[in-house]
Amino acid sequence: xxNYCEWKEGCLLVHMPKELDHHQAGLIRxxxxxxxxxxxxxxxxFDFKKTEFMDSSGIGVIIGRSRKMSYQGGRVVAQNxxxxxxxxxxxxxxxxxxxxxxx
Amino acid sequence: xxQRNEMRLEFDARSMNEGFARTAVAAFIMELNPTLDEVAxxxxxxxxAVTNAxxxxxxxxxxxVVLTCSVEGTAVELTVEDRGKGIEDVARAMEPFYTTRPELxxxxxxxxxxxxxxxxxxxxxxxxxxxxxWMRKNLGNPKVADTYE
Numbered sequence: 001x002x003n004y005c006e007w008k009e010g011c012l013l014v015h016m017p018k019e020l021d022h023h024q025a026g027l028i029r030x031x032x033x034x035x036x037x038x039x040x041x042x043x044x045x046f047d048f049k050k051t052e053f054m055d056s057s058g059i060g061v062i063i064g065r066s067r068k069m070s071y072q073g074g075r076v077v078a079q080n081x082x083x084x085x086x087x088x089x090x091x092x093x094x095x096x097x098x099x100x101x102x103x
Numbered sequence: 104x105x106q107r108n109e110m111r112l113e114f115d116a117r118s119m120n121e122g123f124a125r126t127a128v129a130a131f132i133m134e135l136n137p138t139l140d141e142v143a144x145x146x147x148x149x150x151x152a153v154t155n156a157x158x159x160x161x162x163x164x165x166x167x168v169v170l171t172c173s174v175e176g177t178a179v180e181l182t183v184e185d186r187g188k189g190i191e192d193v194a195r196a197m198e199p200f201y202t203t204r205p206e207l208x209x210x211x212x213x214x215x216x217x218x219x220x221x222x223x224x225x226x227x228x229x230x231x232x233x234x235x236x237w238m239r240k241n242l243g244n245p246k247v248a249d250t251y252e
Contacts, residue, residue, distance in 0.1 A: 022154045023118035055150040060210040
């Protein structure tokens with residue numbers, strides 16, 4: 001199993017893959033949910049440093065995890081978006097739902 | 104000006120082929136000298152249509168998805184076809200956030216993405232027979248989505 005998630009002191013960092021489609025989405029969801037459901041995650045960070053491609057399946061993963069976080073009262077942040085990811089965020093409306101940060 | 108050039112791919116309805124399909128199309132349209140952004144737009148639209156065929160069209164991954172792509176002048180035309188379940192109400196299926204598979208965490212944005220990134224999208228479907236998505240994009244014309252700021 002590939003490791004997308006890094007867990008440290010209340011912060012779950014998800015390293016988004018180079019290409020994020022429906023095929024990858026299930027793997028990330030399974031790995032992230034295992035940690036969100038068992039650890040006390042205060043901040044969830046999606047890191048897009050490596051990501052060059054994402055379709056609406058990726059949006060589903062982000063919205064789903066954000067919803068889980070809102071039930072338990074945590075922050076959700078997206079960081080290191082390239083120009084393409086910024087565009088995907090705007091087209092999908094995610095830019096109004098998720099905080100953006102550059103690390 | 105390029106002459107009309109066309110290709111056709113047929114592949115199993117397996118999620119690993121989503122990446123194959125969009126990469127093949129990206130390579131095929133290179134002769135038109137698209138911008139990186141145009142390539143990404145087309146790849147995204149292909150990914151959405153192929154994913155729909157795989158998730159919604161079929162239950163059996165050995166069924167086939169057929170993708171055609173043609174280029175002529177500055178235009179790219181694509182069809183993504185399955186001979187699967189079909190869609191009862193195409194207009195409803197194309198509404199943003201509408202999904203029949205919420206348990207898979209589908210965002211319901213597949214058709215909205217195709218429409219945002221291509222110039223024209225048409226869907227024909229009949230229940231029990233399958234669905235064909237036809238899309239067209241003229242390269243060199245910025246779309247609304249490119250000028251959002």
